[in-house]
Amino acid sequence: MGIRRACSYQATFQTPAPPSNYSEILVTFSQNGQTLINKAKYQLAVEEYSVTAQLTQEETKLFEAGTSAQVQIRCFGAIYDAPGSAVFSVDVWPALNDTVLGGGG
Numbered sequence: 001m002g003i004r005r006a007c008s009y010q011a012t013f014q015t016p017a018p019p020s021n022y023s024e025i026l027v028t029f030s031q032n033g034q035t036l037i038n039k040a041k042y043q044l045a046v047e048e049y050s051v052t053a054q055l056t057q058e059e060t061k062l063f064e065a066g067t068s069a070q071v072q073i074r075c076f077g078a079i080y081d082a083p084g085s086a087v088f089s090v091d092v093w094p095a096l097n098d099t100v101l102g103g104g105g
Contacts, residue, residue, distance in 0.1 A: 002091030005065055006098040009055040011090075013073045016083050019046045024076040027053040031069040031092070036062045057100045065094035 003009045011027070019025060025041040037059055045052040051073070063069050069092050074084040 002093050003055070003060050003063055003069060004093045004095055005063060006057050006061050006095040006100060008057060009060050010052050011071055012050050012052040013085065014050050015073070015075055017075075017077070018049055019044075019051050019075075022075040022077045025051055025073065026075075027051070027071065027073045029053075029055070029063075029069055029071050031063055031067060036069075057102075061098055061100070063092045065092050067092060 013027065015022070015025070019041070022041070025044060027039040027044065028035055029037040029039075037055065039053045041051075043053075045054065053071075068089045070087050071090055072085055072087045074082070076082045
């Protein structure tokens, strides 16, 4: 599912080992070669074998509609236990109105 500007978004990733095995986890969102958002382990919803990165309306407004974004997860357990995923492309779709709902700005 793509990112719709000014709407919430979540991306769930399976980790090679339980997330509790990793001291650090980083999910990075970028577009046009520029990092827009980093979510560290403490900012993720952690399950037994997966993590979910959640973006707010304000965060999705950072993306340009019509241009794919990229997302990647990296984990760190030890010097030789630092897996990373492939870089995934995600479509970015416009919203008819970029107003943040709920009084968030």
